[in-house]
Each structure stands twice: as C-alpha cells, then as structure tokens.
Amino acid sequence: MQSLxxxxxxxxxxxxxxxxxxxxxxxxxxxxxxxNADFTPLSYYPLxxxxxxxxxxxMFLDRVDVVAHYEREVRSPSARLQxxxxxxxxxxxxxxxxxxxxxxxxxxxxxxxxxxxxxxKDLTFDHIVPRAQGGRTTWENVATACxxxxxxxxxxxxxxxxxxxxxxxxxxxxxxxxxxxRSYPPNYLHETWRDWLYWxxxxxx
Numbered sequence: 001m002q003s004l005x006x007x008x009x010x011x012x013x014x015x016x017x018x019x020x021x022x023x024x025x026x027x028x029x030x031x032x033x034x035x036n037a038d039f040t041p042l043s044y045y046p047l048x049x050x051x052x053x054x055x056x057x058x059m060f061l062d063r064v065d066v067v068a069h070y071e072r073e074v075r076s077p078s079a080r081l082q083x084x085x086x087x088x089x090x091x092x093x094x095x096x097x098x099x100x101x102x103x104x105x106x107x108x109x110x111x112x113x114x115x116x117x118x119x120x121k122d123l124t125f126d127h128i129v130p131r132a133q134g135g136r137t138t139w140e141n142v143a144t145a146c147x148x149x150x151x152x153x154x155x156x157x158x159x160x161x162x163x164x165x166x167x168x169x170x171x172x173x174x175x176x177x178x179x180x181x182r183s184y185p186p187n188y189l190h191e192t193w194r195d196w197l198y199w200x201x202x203x204x205x
Contacts, residue, residue, distance in 0.1 A: 003201070005055050005085055021071075025070070026071055027052050027072060027074055027083060028051070028052070030052045030070050030072050030083045031049040031050060031055075031086070031087065032049065032050045032052065032053055032054075032055035032083075032084045032085060032087045033048065033049060033085065033086045033087070033190070033192075033193045033196060033197075034048040034049065034050050034055075034064075034087055034088075034089070035048075035049070035067065035086065035088040035089065035196055036088070036089055036092055036093055037088060037089050037090060037091060037092035038094075039067075039088055039196065040196075041177070041196060041197060042089075042093065042183070043107065044178050044181035044182050044184075044197070045177075045178075045180070045182070045184050046181075047186055047197075050087070052074075052083050052084075055083075055084050056074075056081065056083070056084070057167035058087065059084065060079065061088055062090070063089065064084075064085075064087040064088060064089055064090060064093070065087065065088045065090060066087055067084075067086040067087060067088055067147025067192075067196075068084070068085045068086040068088040068192035069082045069083065069085055069192070069202070070082065070083045070084070070085045070190075070192075085190055085192040085193065086192050086193060086196060095174045095175075096174055097173060097174060098171055098172070098173060098174065099172065099173075099174050099177050103125065105172070105177060106125055106142060106143075106144060107123060107138075108172075108177050108180050108181060109139075109144075109172045109176070109177060109180065110143060110144035110167070111180060111183070112144070112147050113144065113166075113168075113193065114144060114145050114146035114168045115143040115144050115145060115146065115155070115165050115167060116143075116145055116146070116149040116158075116163050116164070116166070117146060117148075117149050118127075118166065119148075121146060122146050122147045122148070123142065123144055123145070123146055123147075124144075124145060124146070124147055124150055125144060125145065126142065126143050126144075126149070126150050126153060127140050127141055128140060128141050128142065128143055128157065128158060128165070128169060129141055129157055130155045130156065130157070132155050133155075135156070136190055138171075139169060139170060139171035139172070139176060140169050140170060140171065141169060142169060143165060143169045149163070171177045183199075184197065184205055
C-alpha cells in the first residue's frame with residue numbers, strides 16, 4: 001500500500017496545503033495502541049504498540065476492533081485505508097500472575113534505582129546472598145544495584161558489608177509491574193491514545 005499526500009483545500013480564493021500532523025507522518029511512525037478486550041492496555045511499560053502493518057493484518061483477520069484512527073491513509077490500486085491508531089483485541093488475553101524473571105523486569109520492580117543508595121546510574125544486579133555463599137538467582141535474592149555499590153559489597157551479604165536494602169527483594173506480580181510502568185510515560189503520546197492511558201503524572205490545568 002502507498003501513503004496518500006497531504007490534503008489540499010481552498011481558502012479565500014487561494015489554494016493552500018493544510019497539513020494535519022498525521023498527514024505528514026510516515027506510516028512507519030503510526031503504530032497502533034493495543035488494548036485488551038476489556039479496553040485496558042496490554043502493557044504500560046513498554047507500551048503495547050503494533051506496527052501499522054501488523055494492526056492492519058489483524059483487522060482483516062477480524063481479530064481486533066478499531067477504536068480510533070489516524071488521519072493518515074494508505075492505499076492499494078483498488079482501495080484506501082485509514083490507519084488505526086487504537087485497536088482492541090476481540091479475545092481477552094489473561095496476563096500471567098507473575099512476570100518473567102528478566103533484567104528489565106527486575107529494574108522495573110526496583111523502579112530503576114540502586115536498592116542500596118538510590119542512584120539511577122550505571123545499574124546492574126546484585127546477588128543479596130552471594131552465589132559463593134549458596135545464594136541463588138531468584139527474585140528474592142537479586143536486587144538492582146549501581147556498579148559502585150555492587151563493587152563495595154563484593155562477595156558479602158549486605159549485613160557483612162554494613163549496607164541496607166531500601167526494599168525487600170520479592171517476586172512481583174504482573175499488576176505491580178504494570179503499576180510501576182505507569183510512572184514512565186513515553187515521550188510521545190498520540191492524541192487518540194490519551195483516553196486509554198492513565199499515567200502517574202501531574203495533570204496540568
């Protein structure tokens with residue numbers, strides 16, 4: 001499919017090209033916000049977005065309902081299509097009770113700060129009970145740490161190193177990570193997405 005050019009309108013006897021922001025946007029910059037069947041985002045952080053090609057394919061396979069559109073259109077020799085900006089799955093996807101144990105999810109659980117000093121810089125992960133002392137790589141024994149604190153602690157427990165964790169390491173729920181993710185809105189939100197997203201940011205009058 002090809003993208004359509006900007007629309008031309010006549011104003012006061014003169015021909016003027018009026019550009020809606022969507023109309024000058026490349027289709028590859030028009031992802032669709034994906035909602036679950038209950039109209040909540042599949043994920044806040046990272047935000048659940050599909051490329052326009054995936055969203056259009058899901059439309060033709062009748063797997064989603066289109067909730068809102070971009071002004072941008074694409075066309076084929078026989079048809080033109082307004083790109084979806086918000087889609088909702090027709091079949092509810094039940095989230096798992098507990099998320100995968102990954103570095104990203106660990107950092108998200110700990111809100112991207114060192115659990116010893118609160119620094120957000122140069123983050124890695126630390127085995128609270130060192131592996132040399134039998135510590136395992138589990139949610140309950142791994143915490144986010146900055147490299148200086150990790151180096152300072154070395155192969156010791158926090159108590160042996162005279163260091164204290166800000167929070168107890170634990171296995172988070174998927175809901176908990178979603179709530180943490182709401183603290184990190186992306187730099188760009190399309191106007192049609194805002195009714196479906198609720199971020200932990202101060203509202204401006």
